[in-house]
Amino acid sequence: MPKPRSRFQENTKPSIDDFIREPEPSVLKALDKNAPRKFKTISLPMNEYEYQTLAEACRKSGRSEKNLLRFAMIKYAKELSE
DSSP: OOOOOOSOOOOOSOOHHHHHHSOOHHHHSOOOTTSOSOSOOOOOOOOHHHHHHHHHHHHHHTOOHHHHHHHHHHHHHHHHHO
């Protein structure tokens, strides 16, 4: 049996002006630096020289490969913003 539907439907799409004026919800929220690491994954191809350099730096610093790359990326990003 067909479901009875109203002939007049309200406009559910926002107007183009509303879209332009309001930023996306992801822009509004504050970022948490201790949030779980589930947002983005990057695969980084390396040659043997780059990997050996990374492994040696990890051995000297006592950090894991991922931790060392994260640390270096954040440190470099802060240097650029100064």
